[in-house]
Amino acid sequence: MYECPNCGGDLRFDIASQKLKCNHCESSFDPYEQEKQADAVESTDDEYQVTVFTCPECGAEIESTNLSAAGFCSYCGGAVVFSSRVQKEKRPAKIIPFRVTKEDCRKSYLSMIKRTPYTPKELRDPKYLERFVGFYLPYWSFRSKTEREVHFDGVKRTRRGDYIYVDHYHLSGKLDASYDGVSYDASSSFDDGISQRIAPFSTKNMVDFAPSFLLGFYADTADVPVEIYQNEAYTTIAKDIVRRLLSSQGFQEGGIKVESSATAQIRNEIAGDISSERMMFPIWFLTYRKGDRIAYSVVNGSTGTIYSDLPIDSGRFFRASLLFAIPIFLLLNLILSLSAQKILIFSMLLAVFTIFLYAMEIRAIHRKEKRKDDTGYQWKQKDEAKSAAAEPEDMQGKNMTEEYQRRSQAKNTERVPAKNTHFTEMLGAVFAVLLSALILFWNPVEDLFFYLGSVVSLLSIGITILGVIKKYNNFATRPVPDFFTKKGE
Incomplete structure (x- = not known):
């Protein structure tokens, strides 16, 4: 649709010059002047022609006026072969051209x-x-x-x-x-x-x-x-x-x-x-x-x-934490003198804080997974649900068949959100609280029991911290999207 008037090469919008530039001869053109020449037949004052590419894996749709589809989908990250169709789109009133290269x-x-x-x-x-x-x-x-x-x-x-x-x-x-x-x-x-x-x-x-x-x-x-x-x-x-x-x-x-x-x-x-x-x-x-x-x-x-979205590498995190914690522990051991009972109390308080942190992560994950704060997405789900409910049975059957065919052509990728509401890892911190409380209630004479309780509690807390990192990574990332079905919730 847009070819260089001088050599017939492909044109691209050049961010630095804010003009159209030929990839072959490097000639530059004014975007509006080129539109008058190229779009006289293919666009009107209200519409312009685009190619719509549909990802067969997640159903996302993107448009282009002159590009072929990329080898991967920007929404689901899958390496796919896009299907395409040409259609007319309503023209926006304004555009902010790229300034950042x-x-x-x-x-x-x-x-x-x-x-x-x-x-x-x-x-x-x-x-x-x-x-x-x-x-x-x-x-x-x-x-x-x-x-x-x-x-x-x-x-x-x-x-x-x-x-x-x-x-x-x-x-x-x-x-x-x-x-x-x-x-x-x-x-x-x-x-x-x-x-x-x-x-x-x-x-x-x-x-x-x-x-x-x-x-x-x-x-x-x-x-x-x-x-x-x-x-x-x-x-x-x-x-x-x-x-x-x-x-x-x-x-x-x-x-x-x-x-x-x-x-x-x-x-x-x-x-x-x-x-x-x-x-x-x-x-x-x-x-x-x-x-x-x-x-x-x-x-x-x-x-x-x-x-x-920035997930955490748990291996990097624990290596850095150990390098940071060991010298601090040695320094505090030289400066302070804590009783065995106080160390156990500290372990119990740390476990309580870890439980709170874990619960907060799960709550935040739930809102993000369901896109509760996304007005446009929530409207789309409700609209799709209403449309599906209003369709005659024969049309619903036809749509289900078409969707099955589309999905059977896609790669076998699980698109169900991760099970983020499981509380299994939190049991470590819960066990640490119960064990610490039991030993403090018992109040044995020998300090050995307090130290053993502290060690076991800290190990249990470590299990929960691993769970917190896992939950954070689920919060920092997203489930692979599925735009084929947007059922109301």
Whole structure:
């Protein structure tokens, strides 16, 4: 679709020059001028043509205007052969072109990895870093321009002796507020938690969309409707307005404070002043896969902000811990003189803390596994469940057959989340608490029993700490995604 006018070679968007560049003759072209020539037939003011690639293993879909599919899926990390189809996509209004190069991306990633010494060595492999892929993510961006009279309630409290007098006021004023760039990712495949971590994107380089900006990159599909984020966007803007009203330059000057119900009142006032547009924002995407778990590293393509799932290598952790703990133990043994009973009490307290840490990890894992905080994903699951329930029986049977055929072509990979809610490893710390309590209650005369109890307790705690590391690694990684079936939960 996009060929060099001079030699017919492939064109790519060059980040350094912010122009289209030919891979063969290195000629440069303006993205908008090239679109006029290349897209006269294949796109309109409302649509443009893309090739959609579907991963046969996890069902993820990505788009491209000129690239063939990569040899691996960025979402599940599997080495696959993509199926493809050509379709029309609705044009976004704006796009933020890439500003961060792949080399900048690698440097930022390596700088972050140096500060995390317990990560697996595979994450530092230069060959692994070559798998960073440039993506454009679809976003819904909300803006608000309000110039109107607003009305809300306020109170003023005055103390007189033993009494507090509360005066209620109905406040009104001229509100002049402008908000732009309140954005939410429009892809159910991409985790909302990650998009929030790498936000915000630099909107100063935002330009009108043209398909030529996508040359050399992939794009995620936009499948979450704008209505899903409207309430959240309205509330976010209203809360910020109320926060400013509560500041020293607002209605606080006369001792009047805005009541908590003002957020809902302001939200209703400004709802008609808020509009939305679909936009494309750039990211660099890297996937690490081990067994049935994956880890993502994502770099904001406009600011360089990085987020990464970082598992721990238990071998590295314990080797470093021993090297650190042995000299500290010897030093403390020279300085302090602890009784056998106090050592056992310390072991019991350490076991209690380990149990608490273990339980917190399991709770955090559960929310992440189920993507409880991912608004777009949760909507997609409910929508898929409603659609499945509304289908006639013959259509359901047909869809089940099609899905079975797709799955039978995929590699035999387990996509069930890891069993993260098992408490087996925590029994070590529980045993340490019970043993310590029993010996302290018994209170034997000989110190040997206290020392033996401490040693056994610490070994039991070590088992639980291994469990904590295992649970942390499950928290720091994700189950291999399955976008073929999104059943409501």
